[in-house]
Amino acid sequence: MGIDMNGVYLVREEILPKSIRKTILAKEMIHRGEVLTVNEAVAKANLSRSAYYKYKDYVFPFFEATRDKIITLSLSIRRQSGVLRDVLGVIAAAEGNVMTVNQGLPMQGTARVDIAVETIYLKGDLQALMDGINRVAGVERLEVIAQS
Incomplete structure (x- = not known):
């Protein structure tokens, strides 16, 4: 129904x-x-x-609701060496557990990347993680597209 x-x-x-x-x-x-x-x-x-x-x-708060969940982040990153590595480094430093990474082919100098992250052991909150990812040179857009 x-x-x-x-x-x-x-x-x-x-x-x-x-x-x-x-x-x-x-x-x-x-x-x-x-x-x-x-x-x-x-x-x-x-x-x-x-x-x-x-x-x-x-x-x-919305981001508190993401604790102990798997969240999917969608990013647009510039086509340059090391951007995805640095994003994954930020997630690892925050003790997020990366479950999957799906990267599309670069178009017009950017690529879409979807990353599923388990947040059970995350240091800080999701907003802090997103702020850290946004500081990575080459990240042009970041949003939460799903949580389970």
Whole structure:
């Protein structure tokens, strides 16, 4: 009948009810170290503890949702020696486990590369990994195209 997506959706924040947005705010304050306790966070967010505990395990930033998953990155890289090696080096340094690499033929000086990466042992978060890959000379485009 319908597509089974395991109940996970990407939703724009502005359409969420206030209690869920306040839960996100409280979790962010805790994560950034702005508060030390849940009590402090919910007080600053003007949220009840019961609402926080009701929603806290169901809302998280997109990149946090990629932990302990296999994500597929799509890159456009310049046709020059060492770019793919350097990208794989960034992934290895972050302790990402490369599962597959698919590289297309270069066209007009660039090639598309899809890399499936297991993130279970990843140092830092996915955004940090992507920032590191984006710093590699020769990487022209990078995006997450899938996660499982």
